[in-house]
Amino acid sequence: xxxxxxxxxxxxxxxxSAPATMCxxxxxxxxxxxxxxxxxxxxxxRPLKVHCQSHDYDLGLxxxxxxxxxxxxxxxxxxxxxxxxxxxxxxxxxxxxHWFDIYDEHRDFERCTYCRWLIxxxxxxxxxxxxxxxxxxxxxxxxxxxxxxxxxxxxx
Ligand SMILES: *[C@@H]1O[C@H](CO)[C@@H](O)[C@H](O)[C@H]1NC(C)=O
Ligand SMILES: *[C@@H]1O[C@H](CO)[C@@H](O)[C@H](O)[C@H]1NC(C)=O
Numbered sequence: 001x002x003x004x005x006x007x008x009x010x011x012x013x014x015x016x017s018a019p020a021t022m023c024x025x026x027x028x029x030x031x032x033x034x035x036x037x038x039x040x041x042x043x044x045x046r047p048l049k050v051h052c053q054s055h056d057y058d059l060g061l062x063x064x065x066x067x068x069x070x071x072x073x074x075x076x077x078x079x080x081x082x083x084x085x086x087x088x089x090x091x092x093x094x095x096x097x098h099w100f101d102i103y104d105e106h107r108d109f110e111r112c113t114y115c116r117w118l119i120x121x122x123x124x125x126x127x128x129x130x131x132x133x134x135x136x137x138x139x140x141x142x143x144x145x146x147x148x149x150x151x152x153x154x155x156x
Pocket of ligand 1: 035037069070071
């Protein structure tokens with residue numbers, strides 16, 4: 001009985017304090033930080049050029065040597081779907097620029113808070129406990145560049 005009362009009191013206290021901590025509810029209590037790790041696992045010991053960005057952050061262009069990693073952490077945005085897209089480039093056979101959404105809250109929310117991706121030629125593989133979940137590269141984004149450039153081309 002005493003125990004039950006304590007639980008009820010705890011729940012009441014939580015409910016009473018909820019409005020004040022509303023802004024932090026998801027990130028602090030349910031989703032602390034999400035960490036994304038990108039590891040160069042291309043075969044042939046090739047360097048990997050990675051550029052990832054979200055609506056708010058641009059991590060810049062990074063060069064990863066074989067087996068080297070890049071990591072970053074963020075708090076999930078409670079108001080909108082958090083998403084980081086990356087372009088990845090390497091040389092040699094099957095090389096070129098490839099695209100992938102390395103973090104998509106809708107897709108990954110239930111899967112990981114420590115999201116470790118092994119980058120292979122065939123696509124990025126997410127490490128899930130004892131297995132890897134591999135994805136395909138995204139089809140290239142539409143090229144807006146030409147249209148935008150022609151808009152700002154003056155005097156033509
Ligand atoms: C993130 O990268 C740094 C520098 O490479 C490394 O020291 C650190 O252990 C990494 N952290 C995680 C969580 O992988
Ligand atoms: C991420 O997506 C945005 C919007 O489609 C695009 O403008 C940007 O170039 C992409 N970033 C990378 C690194 O691919």
